[in-house]
Amino acid sequence: MNLYDTLFWFFSAVAVGCALGVILSRNPVNSVLFLVGTFLAISGHYFIMNAQFLAIVNIVVYTGAIMVLFLFVIMLMNLNADVEPQKGQLIQVAGVISGGVLFLVLIAAIHKASPMPIDKQSIDIGLINNLGKVLFKEYVLPFEISSVLFLSAMIGAVVIGKKEPALPAEGEAQ
Amino acid sequence: MLLLQVDIALIIEKLIIISVILMGSLGIAMYATWGERKVAAIMQDRLGPNRAGPMGLLQPLADGLKLFFKEEIIPDRSTRFIFILGPCLAMLTALMTSAVVPWGPDYIAPSGRTITFQVADINIGILFVFGVVSLGVYGVMLGGWASNNKFSLLSSIRAASQAISYELAMGISLIALIMMSGSLSLRDIVAQQHGFWDGNWFSWYVFKQPVGFIIFLTCAFAELNRAPFDLPECESELNMGYHQEYSSMKLGFYLFAEYINLFISSAIIVTLYFGGYNFPFMDQVATATGPLLFSIICILVLISKAVGMVLFFMFVRWTLPRFRYDQLMKLGWKGLIPLALANMLVTGMLVLWVFKS
Structure with a gap:
């Protein structure tokens, strides 16, 4: 070893x-x-x-x-631990079943996959120079699209976090 | 066996360098506590510590001894393991950053062996510093939470949000520097700032990235929890802050980690912006002295620059009043981040169009 x-x-x-x-x-x-x-x-x-x-x-x-x-x-x-709300029985069973199904799918996928040894020739692929070139040349479109995704998530967060405009109080109009 | 292939001499060399750097950082941090009190005293027209030893020089030893012999109290309702983990993490992350600082130029020994005065030259040096700094907040957060005290919790939450807010601006100001240097290795960045004048312009990055430097420095104040941004331990609002429930050497670890951080970040600021171990007319000095003497001079230059930076941090602490918390957040998010983004944009345009190489 x-x-x-x-x-x-x-x-x-x-x-x-x-x-x-x-x-x-x-x-x-x-x-x-x-x-x-x-x-x-x-x-x-x-x-x-x-x-x-x-x-x-x-x-x-x-x-x-x-x-x-x-x-x-x-x-x-x-x-x-003592104040944690306990879930109902039904939800627990549903959680176990759906988690088990996901686990089964993962096991099946890993079982079928063929092991890929690390290519000793391209050992530098993870260094920042090569990573940058790959990201900005070969995969520039997916990269930019994912950055737009992030931007939309950021805008969403700002919109959610914004203060609601103060509603006019009842009866103020009279 | 792979272990047998490892160069034993290299391991011994690195072990010596690591222990010297650790001991040196601890020693300098120890005397930084003394320096802080002396600086405060001079600026407030007092004498400062003057009882233990000449000029109070033995004061840090006396303080350490006192902390060691104090009774150790772990609060009854605290989460014991995390309570102890907190100061350990603070100390660990404070010391880890020193691994990538290049302390001096290579020294070629008469036997032909090259000795580098750096623990590890990894090609992502700046990012390593950044990663360790981002882990540094765990010590404060966990300690404050585990104390089971409202003030400690408030303080640790302040520390976390302050650290995350200022990390962003710090990262963006560093990107501008990296765009100019084209390398993430601290060793390369220092090598690019050779001497003082490269023929056309000053070679130190503080003259090439003045705005970035100011942003980085401001963020360093915030990351170090130093005044004027020492909100996590502001005694007028939070009694003592996150280390209120700590006593004995665990308190000492928190306070000490702060001074180690202060010294190491000064060394990193100097490395990034003030040329590291480079100094004017270093080539003439190198030819006039032997290689060993030259290396020692370079290391001393770096340390004295870092100590100068530490003194600057201290002068600021005893000059400026503390910010209010909303002012701090406003400065970070609405002031520094847009400024850093603009700086990055301008640097990018200059690198692309003006200084094409």
């Missing part, structure tokens, strides 16, 4: 363990912390595949921004 394999199995174990922790822990803050661990492990995977840019951007965006906002919301709502 060489260094690459060792690291691969280490990061995989951490990622799977933390992902289990996310769904098994009762306290939502612990869930968020486990999710942070999962993201860090996935970044580690990117690092051993020599995709340094992707790894760091994953950390900056997911761990540094999105998870901080998650934590923020959870802290403000002050969720605790």
